[in-house]
Amino acid sequence: xxxxxxxxxxxxxxxxxxxxxxxxxxxxxxxxxxxxxxxxxxxxxxxxxxxxxxxxxxxxxxxxxxxxxxxxxxxxxxxxxxxxxxxxxxxxxxxxxxxxxxxxxxxxxxxxxxxxxxxxxxxxxxxxxxxxxxxxxxxxxxxxxxxxxxxxxxxxxxxxxxxxxxxxxxxxxxxxxxxxxxxxxxxxxxxxxxxxxxxxxxxxxxxxxxxxxxxxxxxxxxxxxxxxxxxxxxxxxxxxxxxxxxxxxxxxxxxxxxxxxxxxxxxxxxxxxxxxxxxxxxxxxxxxxxxxxxxxxxxxxxxxxxxxxxxxxxxxxxxxxxxxxxxxxxxxxxxxxxxxxxxxxxxxxxxxxxxxxxxxxxxxxxxx
Amino acid sequence: xxxxxxxxxxxxxxxxxxxxxxxxxxxxxxxxxxxxxxxxxxxxxxxxxxxxxxxxxxxxxxxxxxxxxxxxxxxxxxxxxxxxxxxxxxxxxxxxxxxxxxxxxxxxxxxxxxxxxxxxxxxxxxxxxxxxxxxxxxxxxxxxxxxxxxxxxxxxxxxxxxxxxxxxxxxxxxxxxxxxxxxxxxxxxxxxxxxxxxxxxxxxxxxxxxxxxxxxxxxxxxxxxxxxxxxxxxxxxxxxxxxxxxxxxxxxxxxxxxxxxxxxxxxxxxxxxxxxxxxxxxxxxxxxxxxxxxxxxxxxxxxxxxxxxxxxxxxxxxxxxxxxxxxxxxxxxxxxxxxxxxxxxxxxxxxxxxxxxxxxxxxxxxxxxxxxxxxxxxxxxxxxxxxxxxxxxxxxxxxxxxxxxxxxxxxxxxxxxxxxxxxxxxxxxxxxxxxxxxxxxxxxxxxxxxxxxxxxxxxxxxxxxxxxxxxxxxxxxxxxxxxxxxxxxxxxxxxxxxxxxxxxxxxxxxxxxxxxxxxxxxxxxx
Numbered sequence: 001x002x003x004x005x006x007x008x009x010x011x012x013x014x015x016x017x018x019x020x021x022x023x024x025x026x027x028x029x030x031x032x033x034x035x036x037x038x039x040x041x042x043x044x045x046x047x048x049x050x051x052x053x054x055x056x057x058x059x060x061x062x063x064x065x066x067x068x069x070x071x072x073x074x075x076x077x078x079x080x081x082x083x084x085x086x087x088x089x090x091x092x093x094x095x096x097x098x099x100x101x102x103x104x105x106x107x108x109x110x111x112x113x114x115x116x117x118x119x120x121x122x123x124x125x126x127x128x129x130x131x132x133x134x135x136x137x138x139x140x141x142x143x144x145x146x147x148x149x150x151x152x153x154x155x156x157x158x159x160x161x162x163x164x165x166x167x168x169x170x171x172x173x174x175x176x177x178x179x180x181x182x183x184x185x186x187x188x189x190x191x192x193x194x195x196x197x198x199x200x201x202x203x204x205x206x207x208x209x210x211x212x213x214x215x216x217x218x219x220x221x222x223x224x225x226x227x228x229x230x231x232x233x234x235x236x237x238x239x240x241x242x243x244x245x246x247x248x249x250x251x252x253x254x255x256x257x258x259x260x261x262x263x264x265x266x267x268x269x270x271x272x273x274x275x276x277x278x279x280x281x282x283x284x285x286x287x288x289x290x291x292x293x294x295x296x297x298x299x300x301x302x303x304x305x306x307x308x309x310x311x312x313x314x315x316x317x318x319x320x321x322x323x324x325x326x327x328x329x330x331x332x333x334x335x336x337x338x339x340x341x342x343x344x345x346x347x348x349x350x351x352x353x354x355x356x357x358x359x360x361x362x363x364x365x366x367x368x
Numbered sequence: 369x370x371x372x373x374x375x376x377x378x379x380x381x382x383x384x385x386x387x388x389x390x391x392x393x394x395x396x397x398x399x400x401x402x403x404x405x406x407x408x409x410x411x412x413x414x415x416x417x418x419x420x421x422x423x424x425x426x427x428x429x430x431x432x433x434x435x436x437x438x439x440x441x442x443x444x445x446x447x448x449x450x451x452x453x454x455x456x457x458x459x460x461x462x463x464x465x466x467x468x469x470x471x472x473x474x475x476x477x478x479x480x481x482x483x484x485x486x487x488x489x490x491x492x493x494x495x496x497x498x499x500x501x502x503x504x505x506x507x508x509x510x511x512x513x514x515x516x517x518x519x520x521x522x523x524x525x526x527x528x529x530x531x532x533x534x535x536x537x538x539x540x541x542x543x544x545x546x547x548x549x550x551x552x553x554x555x556x557x558x559x560x561x562x563x564x565x566x567x568x569x570x571x572x573x574x575x576x577x578x579x580x581x582x583x584x585x586x587x588x589x590x591x592x593x594x595x596x597x598x599x600x601x602x603x604x605x606x607x608x609x610x611x612x613x614x615x616x617x618x619x620x621x622x623x624x625x626x627x628x629x630x631x632x633x634x635x636x637x638x639x640x641x642x643x644x645x646x647x648x649x650x651x652x653x654x655x656x657x658x659x660x661x662x663x664x665x666x667x668x669x670x671x672x673x674x675x676x677x678x679x680x681x682x683x684x685x686x687x688x689x690x691x692x693x694x695x696x697x698x699x700x701x702x703x704x705x706x707x708x709x710x711x712x713x714x715x716x717x718x719x720x721x722x723x724x725x726x727x728x729x730x731x732x733x734x735x736x737x738x739x740x741x742x743x744x745x746x747x748x749x750x751x752x753x754x755x756x757x758x759x760x761x762x763x764x765x766x767x768x769x770x771x772x773x774x775x776x777x778x779x780x781x782x783x784x785x786x787x788x789x790x791x792x793x794x795x796x797x798x799x800x801x802x803x804x805x806x807x808x809x810x811x812x813x814x815x816x817x818x819x820x821x822x823x824x825x826x827x828x829x830x831x832x833x834x835x836x837x838x839x840x841x842x843x844x845x846x847x848x849x850x851x852x853x854x855x856x857x858x859x860x861x862x863x864x865x866x867x868x869x870x871x872x873x874x875x876x877x878x879x880x881x882x883x884x885x886x887x888x889x890x891x892x893x894x
Contacts, residue, residue, distance in 0.1 A: 227737070227744050234730045240686050241719070241727040242742035243709030355681045360396065 002352055014294055014341050016348050018308075021336040028332060035326050044096040046318025047311045053318070054186060055185060055200025059272065061303075061310030065209040066264035066296060067288025069216050070257045070300040074140075075297050077253035083129060083144025084261040085120040085285030086151030091262025092269045096237035096276035099176040099269075100163075109205070110180035114262060114270050122262020123255040125151065134247040140254070147230065148285070159278055173276040181266060182271045193200075205267035212260065213299040220299075229253055241308030261285060271356030281350070305341075312337060382445065385410040385542050385573035386431070386462075391440035393426055400426040404440070404471045408590075409543075413564055413574040415584040415605070418594030419617055419817030421787040424577050427594070428544055432464050433457040442688035444542070463535025465545045469527050471519045477530050478515040481537050498537065503830055505536050509566045526671075527557035532563065543567060544575045549583060552812070553671045561587045578746060578816065579700055580847070581610040618819045625630045628829045634662035637806050637837035638683075642704075643691035647679040653678040654861040655691065660806065665828065665838040666867070667852025669845060671881050675861035677722055677840045680810045683710040683718040683839070686727075696805060718799035720792075722810030722841065728795040729783045736765040736779040739798050767815055772797040773823065789820035807831055812843040826849060827861060845874055859883040 004013075026036035047057040050171070067084045081087075092119035104110035127142035156171065157222055165191035185206055186198035220226040232239040232249045239246060269280050293300040296303030316330030384407045391404040392467040407777040408414045418424050429435045431442065433451040442449050444460045449459050457464070469479050478498055487494045502515045504800045511529045519527060528548060535543055547562075564574050564587060576588060583603060584591050592602040593616040600616050614622040638660045645653035652673045660666045670676050681687035682702065686709065689702040696717045697728035699709045712719070721727035729738050740749055740761045748764075751757040772793045774786070783791060792812070799807065809828065813821040828851060832838050841846050848855055849869050856862045866881040879885075 159398060184666050218755070222758065224744050224750075224756055227740070227756060230729050231733070231741065231744075238727050238730055238741075241684065241709050241721055242744070243685065243711070243713065245705055249703070280886065357396070 004349065004356055008356065009349075010296060010298075013345050013348050013352065014305075016352070017340040020338065020348075021340040024067070024336050025329070027054055029325060029329060032329075033324070034323065039319060039323065042319055042322050043315030046322070047314035051186070051195070051197040052200050053314060054204035054275065055197055055229060056314040057307065058185065058206050058308040059200060059202040060313040061268070062206045062305035063264050063284040064291045065213060065285050065308050066267065067284050068291030068306055069209075069213060069299060070260040071217065071288045071290075071292035072295070072297040072299070072302060073220075073229070073260065074253055074257040075292060076226075077229045077249060078236070079130075079133070079250065079253055079257075080141050081126065081144050081254060081257045082141055082286070082289060083147045083258070083283050084288045085283070086144070086148035087258040087261035088268075088281040088285050089148075089155055089265040090125040091118040091122035092265035092276055092280040093155065093304045094118045094175050094262060095269045096176075097251040099180045100173065103177070104180050105297040106184055107180055110144060111266070114180070114266055115298075118262040118265045119259035120262070121258035122265075122280065125256025125262070127155055127251065128230040130251045133254075134250040154219035157280060159276065162240040163276065171203045171278050175275045176270065176327060180270060181274060182266075184241070193305045199204055203267065203271035208263075210303065213303050216260075216269075217299040224298065225252065228281045232272070235299070237254040247315045262287070290338040290342045309334075309337075354361075383387045383409055384443065386575070387443040387446075388427070388431070389441045389443070391427065392443075393430060393439045394438060399597050400637070402438070403600045404594075406599060406602065408573055408575060409528075410445075410573055411568055411571050412569050412589040413513050413587055413592035415575060415588035416575060416577045417579065417581070417591060417617060419579070419582055419819060420789050420815060421615070423597040424585055424594055425546065425649055428577060429463070432462060432544065439888055448566070455704050458538050458540070460778075461539060461541045462866070463532075463538060463540025463543045465528065465531040465535065465543065467547045468530055469548060471527060471530060474518060474519040475511055475520050476516050477522075477533070479516075480519060480530055481532065481534050483741060485538055502533060503535060505533060508570070509536075509563050511563060523556070524551045525559065528552070528560065529563070539809070541571070542573045542575065544577070546577045547577070547579070549558040549578070549580065551672060551843075553881055554874060555882060557583070560663055580713075581613055582612065585610055585849065595619055596723070597764055614818055618817075619751060620819055622822055626825045626850045628828060629833065631664050631832070632837060633664040636661050636665060637696060637725065638839075639692075639694040640683070641692045641694075643679065643682055643689055643693065644685050645675075645682050645689045647678070647687065650863050651894055653682065653689070654859075656861075656863055658863065660837040660857060662805075662837055663835045664853040665832050665834055665840055667848040667855045668839065668841045669848045669877055669881060670843070670858035675857045676858055677810070678861070679858075680722060680808055680839075681843055682717070683717065683808055684711075684721065685709045685720075709747065713742060713802075713804075716805035718802050718804035718806070718807050718811040720795050720799050720812060722814070724791055724795050729791060731784040731813050732782055734780050734782050735769070735774075735786070736762045738783050738794055739765040739768060739779075741798070743798070743802070768797040769794075771801070772827075787817070788815040789817045793820060794826065796824055796827060800831055803834075805838065806839065808839050808841075811843065812840070813842075813844065813847060844875060844888060849874070849877075857881055 017148060020150040029036040029090045039358050047053045061360045067088060070084050072082055095114040098117035102113060125147060129140055129147055132138040132143050133140045148235065159171045159173065164171060165174040177271065182203045182205065184198045185202035186196040188204060190195040220230065228244045228249055231242060232244055236246060264284060265280065269276055273280065290307055291302055312334050319325055319326040319330055375415050385829045386408040388404055388544055391401050393401040404427060414537065418425050426435065428438045431451065433453040436452065442451060449460050451460060465814050472483065478495060481502060482494045482498045487497065499515050506513050511533060513526055513529050515534060519530065532543065538559065548560060554559060567574055578584060588605045590607050591608065591613065592601060593600050593613060595617055636659055641657045642655045643653060644651065644655050657677060658666065661680045668679065678687055682689035685707050691702060693700050693702060695717065698715065699712065700715055725731060731740060743749065749757055749761045767778065769777040769779065774790050774793045783794065786794065812828065816824065822864065828838055840851055842846065852869050855869055855872065856869045857867065857877055857882060858884060864883065864885060869878065
């Protein structure tokens with residue numbers, strides 16, 4: 001019955017979940033004979049201590065903002081799109097084709113082209129599962145997951161047989177022309193006088209991701225489409241009463257979701273790798289699910305959660321480099337964070353609700 | 369029947385089966401029960417009546433062990449009893465029949481009855497013992513339930529009796545029924561009351577929670593009235609009147625009869641011909657034809673589940689249908705994606721759906737978002753081509769809430785935090801304020817308190833007096849009879865006949881509702 005105050009629900013619950021995850025991981029690190037305090041310090045120092053480290057953190061975060069927003073839009077329409085991985089892979093293909101086939105005179109034009117191509121390819125990859133769900137009732141979880149595998153296989157074929165430069169042994173495309181290289185975050189910040197390292201892959205895509213988060217927020221809560229999407233997600237049958245077409249909404253939501261997933265490639269492929277490699281997404285599509293869960297499907301929450309996961313990624317690799325702690329421990333830590341913030345917040349919510357109710361009762365009692 | 373437990377449980381000297389002293393319960397800042405005192409004499413039928421949110425259900429939930437009271441004592445049979453959970457309630461001899469039955473649909477009656485009361489891990493002995501007892505109970509109280517019948521094959525009335533059997537099998541001698549007649553035909557309700565009187569005559573105590581004054585007057589020995597969490601009085605039923613009870617409940621004088629002028633029907637607004645709805649391969653609506661004219665209320669009577677919902681859904685653009693509907697002379701699509709709520713609204717049809725919680729409102733949305741529900745494309749709620757004007761929608765919501773006296777008048781509160789009556793007012797306000805040519809309204813007062821019923825009825829009549837057409841679907845015969853200008857009775861997806869509310873009576877309608885065409889049947893509508 002009793003509800004948590006909003007700030008507790010939004011900030012306190014994830015924070016407690018996070019602390020629990022770290023405590024568990026600390027126990028694990030202690031068990032293999034290392035110092036958990038030192039490990040945490042290395043992670044924080046490595047990912048936030050220098051602008052180079054921070055750049056890496058933000059680069060990873062950018063990927064997760066895109067995939068997290070993508071998952072959240074589908075979530076709002078109660079569609080569980082776990083095909084972010086495949087959609088981002090296809091987005092990568094779109095971005096690579098845009099960069100390779102068109103002789104762009106300037107990076108800004110190339111950016112417009114690659115955004116369009118990435119979004120289009122990602123959206124197209126989500127279209128068929130959406131159509132199958134809307135028209136045939138094939139469950140979106142199953143179809144999007146299968147589409148991930150199809151995307152891997154397709155990418156393999158395209159890279160090996162079509163995009164691989166002659167004589168190369170590497171299943172990857174040729175390097176993009178230098179003209180399409182995106183400005184680094186350090187360069188942009190340098191323009192406004194903020195010193196920031198350029199020895200990291202963070203680029204203008206981070207700003208695009210932030211702008212997109214604002215855009216998604218406006219779409220969800222200030223447009224008819226967002227309204228219809230959320231209504232459909234809450235009560236499908238009621239949406240029918242209001243005249244919201246379930247087929248159309250399902251397809252719109254999934255194409256938006258897939259398109260935003262595809263945009264991830266602007267950061268990873270065009271902004272950092274400068275060529276298309278076989279596994280350009282590197283699991284970011286799945287991390288997007290955790291990010292969306294932790295961010296409570298709210299764009300601003302997703303940005304915060306993405307930066308946290310960026311920290312876990314970058315801090316994790318620092319840990320692997322700077323200590324004898326095996327890399328697997330980082331994977332365990334990431335898994336624990338996903339488990340506690342994504343799957344088990346209820347465990348924290350219930351006792352917290354009781355605690356708050358107790359406090360409220362005391363306050364009432366004291367006032368009497 | 370285990371009369372030994374019944375006789376042996378309490379001292380026979382105690383005059384009260386249940387006595388509650390000073391019960392209080394609050395949920396956060398809301399005090400649902402405040403210092404409630406009530407004494408229910410053994411072997412009586414005791415009515416508890418009150419508006420929605422008056423605290424009836426909370427009180428009964430405390431008695432049944434769902435909630436723990438903040439303060440107060442419960443005496444069962446004269447003994448102070450602590451009831452921390454429903455198992456203890458059952459052990460204390462309290463049985464409860466909920467509004468929504470808790471039966472396993474694909475189990476037999478017998479299996480449902482022993483569920484949770486098995487003797488041991490093997491079912492055989494329980495089943496044989498239960499069968500004998502069930503048959504005895506069924507005979508004793510005229511329950512007419514076959515132990516081997518599967519629940520999903522039973523009528524709603526029979527399912528309810530299975531719930532009663534479950535309680536009796538667990539040796540309940542105090543039986544609580546929460547709004548038991550909401551889903552029953554008049555006939556089934558009468559049978560239920562016969563059963564309840566039988567139980568009372570055998571020495572059982574029955575507590576009947578309802579909002580229907582007529583049932584209280586006909587069935588109970590005493591009646592307690594609750595208002596806003598407090599007990600405002602307990603009286604002998606023979607010494608009170610429906611008007612007096614209504615006044616106690618609401619705290620002011622209430623008009624129980626709907627005041628309306630004679631009907632002056634104008635031009636034809638809606639013509640329906642051969643309307644047929646098929647869902648999951650079953651024909652639910654079988655070629656219904658009807659017309660509604662401006663300035664009249666057409667009432668559709670019938671037991672729930674006889675095609676009325678499908679009629680509303682087909683007209684409202686929710687269900688796909690075949691046949692023909694003509695609105696203001698223009699034919700409307702019945703099939704395909706053009707048949708939807710948006711095109712219906714554009715044609716001047718407003719729809720207050722039967723189930724406001726699953727259709728009419730998005731429960732997690734704020735009130736202001738719900739006021740835009742279905743009208744979210746309306747030009748007055750748009751800032752420009754891209755963005756909605758949330759501020760305008762909120763302002764409009766505040767205005768509608770004031771006109772329709774929605775409480776609390778806070779547009780940002782989510783729909784689920786309003787009481788049933790206020791939720792319904794939000795839906796009715798949204799639909800009626802559009803000034804539609806035709807209002808489809810299903811179960812306008814289901815789960816709505818008396819004060820709000822009066823208000824909603826007035827609004828419906830006002831719309832009709834303004835020369836609009838109203839199609840009213842309700843399972844409450846009283847409501848149909850008092851509001852309608854013409855009555856159609858539906859049974860099994862067909863219209864059984866038309867009656868004039870001035871000349872017909874409940875019995876005649878009841879027979880039509882059961883599918884029996886009376887000897888004096890007028891021309892069958894088809």
